[in-house]
Amino acid sequence: MATTAEYNLGDFTYPRGWFMIGLSSDATQTPLAVRFFGEDLVLYRGASGKPHLVGAYCPHMGTHLAKNTTSYVVKDGEHVQGDSIRCPYHGWRFGPDGQCDDIPYSPKAPPKRACISTKKLVERAGCLWFWYDEEGGEPDYDLPEFEGYDEPAxxxxxxxxxxxxxxxxxxxxxxxxxxxxxxxxxxxxxxxxxxxxxxxxxxxxxxxxxxxxxxxxxxxxxxxxxxxxxxxxxxxxxxxxxxxxxxxxxxxxxxxxxxxxxxxxxxxxxxxxxxxxxxxxxxxxxxxxxxxxxxxxxxxxxxxxxxxxxxxxxxxxxxxxxxxxxxxxxxxxxxxxxxxxxxxxxxxxxxxxxxxxxx
The missing domain is CATH 3.90.380.10 (Naphthalene 1,2-dioxygenase Alpha Subunit; Chain A, domain 1)
Structure with a gap:
């Protein structure tokens, strides 16, 4: 196994572009741990039906947002609320914009720095597509339409x-x-x-x-x-x-x-x-x-x-x-x-x- 540097490809470790990260069926209201581009991520589908891809770790104490089956947050069906995801450790909740919007035991509003990263995700042709760019820019080319999908014949x-x-x-x-x-x-x-x-x-x-x-x-x-x-x-x-x-x-x-x-x-x-x-x-x-x-x-x-x-x-x-x-x-x-x-x-x-x- 060789690295990008050994191939002398350029400044960045990973290429810029659209990439598959799973099937539409992979995104459910049970958060799923995934890893791409050297980063731990969480995939889930909100109540709106929209899939979301976010950073895996709660900024509070570093808990993985998906890897839990025993917390009462999970048992009580509060892991995903609306389009938000709740940490199974202390119950901090993060909206689809990544910002913490609820700390159930604190009388104070969540601090602005309490947030997780969010990724640009598009659902098309039965698959989930993620835009990756180490410069953080918007897509500079379009995701394909995928000819024939859901078309007659x-x-x-x-x-x-x-x-x-x-x-x-x-x-x-x-x-x-x-x-x-x-x-x-x-x-x-x-x-x-x-x-x-x-x-x-x-x-x-x-x-x-x-x-x-x-x-x-x-x-x-x-x-x-x-x-x-x-x-x-x-x-x-x-x-x-x-x-x-x-x-x-x-x-x-x-x-x-x-x-x-x-x-x-x-x-x-x-x-x-x-x-x-x-x-x-x-x-x-x-x-x-x-x-x-x-x-x-x-x-x-x-x-x-x-x-x-x-x-x-x-x-x-x-x-x-x-x-x-x-x-x-x-x-x-x-x-x-x-x-x-x-x-x-x-x-x-x-x-x-x-x-x-x-x-």
Whole structure:
């Protein structure tokens, strides 16, 4: 496990951007202890239905706001009141703005410095998304809309957590440009096209290739449009008889450790999906999980690659690593990194771009 400093990514330990921190179902009126970006946090859903993500420790005496099952605050159902959360130790209550709004035994108003941190949290497409910025700024790009979710003829994804990975997210990001692993790891065949494009906070891969088991006769090409929106949200659209949209999200827990989620939505032929449609979508999802597990196993059992030994045909690892650095440095410098990579890159060694006349 290597750290951000060892990859020489920039001033900040963690990247700026939108990140998944859980599923909608994870946020309930029972506060949940979570940890991301090296910080202990608490996730809960208020009476309004809105989810909240706050700092874990009460400023009074340092009690964890979620890790308790025996206090009468919890037993009496007072742990979450309205959209506020109450400390199980002395009953101090904190509103959704993080400010203490009640100390039940004190005749004095709560001191202004009695507060907990609050995080920007958005619920969309069945998931919870957190904006992280070490500079404390507002989002400088939008959270994706996630095409097809809750739309007619689409079977929504069943996002699952695949666990934790003792690997720096740089190793995960590298995959967006890694042409060379597609045949030996994933079974791609007869590759017609492999291109990368970088534009601002988006990194894209276009792949057209056959597959040893998923494509007809192993050779009929499938086309995938895959892109990162910022450093933590990957989507991949597969064009075919049943178009699908894959989601892979990874979020730093510590410097050099991430949590990973996977989901797949499928467009079917019926406006209102039938049970057969849902079974088909579930089969597609399982195949996708199996394919992603191939990457996961590689990442879990490799040493850090601080400096790739690039050869012709690999893919633009140098460009994707420059692109990634914009998120680890002050946002005022983002344009500097974008200008160094913005554009389209065609990798040699495909049928469309053979070795002797590749662009």
């Amino acid at each position: 689409w079977v929504n994804w069943n996002v699952r957590c695949l666990g934790e990975l003792d690997s720096h997210p740089q190793e995960v990001i590298d995959n967006i440009c890694d042409k060379g692993h597609l045949e030996p790891v994933h079974g791609s065949l007869n590759m017609e096209l492999f291109e990368n494009e970088f534009e601002g906070h988006v990194a894209r891969q276009i792949l057209s290739a056959g597959h040893k088991t998923l494509a007809a006769d192993g050779g009929e090409p499938m086309t995938n449009d895959t892109w990162y929106t910022g450093p933590g949200i990957l989507q991949s659209k597969m064009i075919g008889e049943f178009p699908s949209l894959m989601l892979i999200a990874h979020t730093p827990i510590e410097d050099g450790k991430v949590k990973v989620w996977y989901g797949l939505s499928v467009k079917v032929q019926n406006t209102e999906p039938t049970e057969e449609d849902r079974a088909l979508a579930a089969g597609y999802e399982e195949a996708g999980v199996d394919a992603f597990a191939q990457d996961f196993e590689i990442w879990a059992n490799k040493r850090p690659c601080l400096n790739p030994m690039m050869v012709e045909g690999d893919g633009p690892f140098d460009k994707v690593r420059i692109w990634y650095r914009q998120f680890f440095n002050p946002r005022a410098r983002a344009g500097e990194f974008q200008k160094r990579v913005n554009g389209r890159y065609v990798v040699r060694g495909t049928n469309t771009h053979p070795w002797d006349n590749a662009a």
